Amino acid sequence: MYSLKPETINVLLQQNSYPIWIRKGIRKSIGELLKSLNKNQKWIIISPTPIYNLYGKEIFQILNQSGFKIEILEIDDGERVKSIYYFQKYCKKLIDLGCNRDSILLALGGGVTGDLCGFIASTLFRGISYYQIPTSLLAMVDSSIGGKNAINIEEGKNLIGTFYHPDAVIIDPEFLITLPEKEIYSGLGEIIKYGFIISPEIIKIFKKLNFLNLDIQSNEIEQLIIISAESKSKIVSIDSSEKDLRRILNFGHTTGHIIEAFTNYSKITHGEAVVYGMMVAIKISHKLLNLPKQVMDDSIYTLKKLCKTEIPFIPKTDFLNYLFRDKKVESRQINFILIDEIGNPIIHNNINPNIVYDTYKNLLKEIL
């Protein structure tokens, strides 16, 4: 057994339930943690070169010394690896490394690595085992949990993908020491989302954080990671294939995706775009669902602390084009997540697109 027990959260599924282990420094115990699963098969770390240099070498050595047959596949960094070209290239490399049906992949990196590795694991040899070892805050609290993975095609982001769960998620908050500030804020955006849709205690913790001098190794941040992982696993356990409840995870995402697409996925991080999207959703919630004004003002005040980048003016035609292209649109009816109180999401099945645009435009005036 491990000298220091990790916090364990279980993602409960009809088949293939799996644990999320969280503890500072847990990477150092990875040999012990996975020992009982080592049946002399090949384990392959998939990691972008910068992350491999920071943490992969250490993990490689620990597993090597613990008797694992371990290989490394270094990949390029950045969203572009989530493509058919790189998918094929890395599948070939895995086969060259001797990967077979019994092999196990370890996705060490941010959400990009997790999505690509999960997609490879779900398709190579019709499915092999993999573990998520997320290193970005966004990946720790969101993308590594829930089994959704994808690659991008010209027609849009994440359009080709599968639902395929990992055997476990291993979260070491110490990885965050080296994470750039803008990526930390991106992750905080996804964390606060859980506060609005399912775990109001998150909002209380946020109000106590000192954003002028944020300590990423503080107990509050670790607590936020744990509550977020619990929140996501609760939702995924009830609705593993995004048919119903899981749609509430899209809170703030409809407008967020429009901002990301309009700025070419380059100027603003995903989490920050979602923060602005949540402001729009909260303002509409006040208009349509009588979310109290005080709650709205308070929420916008807290969300503004997470904004580092300005959002652009988006012409109405572009805004509506992106809006109707979103995956959450069915027969031109826009599914939009609102809240009628903090922690209580409501799925609106046919929101008026003009309200969304006008609210965005007014938010822009308010912020500038």
Ligand SMILES: NC(=O)c1ccc[n+]([C@@H]2O[C@H](COP(=O)([O-])OP(=O)(O)OC[C@H]3O[C@@H](n4cnc5c(N)ncnc54)[C@H](O)[C@@H]3O)[C@@H](O)[C@H]2O)c1
């Ligand atoms: N599958 C899902 O459910 C889901 C959910 C949300 C987002 N996503 C996907 O996740 C991706 C975004 O994830 P992301 O924000 O983690 O991006 P990312 O993986 O590109 O990581 C961001 C940057 O931070 C670096 N980085 C990561 N950890 C680091 C560390 N500890 N120290 C230093 N640098 C580090 C990465 O190398 C990269 O340059 C998108 O492709 C998105 O579509 C998937």
